[in-house]
Amino acid sequence: QKEVEQNSGPLSVPEGAIASLNCTYSDRVSQSFFWYRQYSGKSPELIMSIYSNGDKEDGRFTAQLNKASQYVSLLIRDSQPSDSATYLCAVANNNDMRFGAGTRLTVKP
Amino acid sequence: NAGVTQTPKFQVLKTGQSMTLQCAQDMNHNSMYWYRQDPGMGLRLIYYSASEGTTDKGEVPNGYNVSRLNKREFSLRLESAAPSQTSVYFCASSEAGGRGYTFGSGTRLTVV
Numbered sequence: 230q231k232e233v234e235q236n237s238g239p240l241s242v243p244e245g246a247i248a249s250l251n252c253t254y255s256d257r258v259s260q261s262f263f264w265y266r267q268y269s270g271k272s273p274e275l276i277m278s279i280y281s282n283g284d285k286e287d288g289r290f291t292a293q294l295n296k297a298s299q300y301v302s303l304l305i306r307d308s309q310p311s312d313s314a315t316y317l318c319a320v321a322n323n324n325d326m327r328f329g330a331g332t333r334l335t336v337k338p
Numbered sequence: 339n340a341g342v343t344q345t346p347k348f349q350v351l352k353t354g355q356s357m358t359l360q361c362a363q364d365m366n367h368n369s370m371y372w373y374r375q376d377p378g379m380g381l382r383l384i385y386y387s388a389s390e391g392t393t394d395k396g397e398v399p400n401g402y403n404v405s406r407l408n409k410r411e412f413s414l415r416l417e418s419a420a421p422s423q424t425s426v427y428f429c430a431s432s433e434a435g436g437r438g439y440t441f442g443s444g445t446r447l448t449v450v
Contacts, residue, residue: 233380261436272428272441273381317380324369324388324435325396330380 235329248305252318261321264303308336344442351419359414361429370412374425419449
């Protein structure tokens with residue numbers, strides 16, 4: 230059983246729409262939750278971190294965490310073609326950070 | 339600031355050869371990590387160093403060794419490369435465990 234699961238996609242949305250990315254995890258003692266963006270052939274880049282239940286907003290990005298359901302999500306509002314990338318969900322317990330395989334997002338002009 | 343610097347960017351090895359991947363960070367981070375990324379499997383933790391002078395195994399440590407040379411540098415060594423070690427290797431650092439990572443640009447390694 231994978232520890233961090235994401236829908237591999239591809240997820241395709243039109244420009245200006247809301248993209249919704251989802252992630253579930255299996256380790257109930259996980260304390261820290263992250264979303265990274267990875268462009269093709271590049272390294273992952275941290276875009277959001279969330280540590281407590283609820284929503285956290287940063288610009289066009291909103292991360293949502295529900296520890297009871299072991300569920301993390303990322304909403305991207307007003308999606309742009311430059312948002313086209315693979316989004317990695319990561320879950321950490323101190324120095325042990327586990328990553329999902331990623332969801333590939335395509336934003337069509 | 340350079341952030342996290344990895345060398346080399348590309349490498350081709352023959353089975354049985356050895357090599358060391360270098361990683362250095364200039365952000366005064368305490369924790370450093372080595373991951374490998376394979377298609378469809380995501381990033382998997384090889385080794386990490388929570389602080390200078392300490393190292394610990396991650397999810398897939400077999401066939402690798404590491405050295406935390408000082409606070410800035412964390413190297414990964416393949417003693418006898420195998421085709422199964424063909425992958426993209428990323429070094430990362432963070433202020434502490436449980437914080438977000440800054441990744442290096444990666445090393446694409448092919449073992450033939």
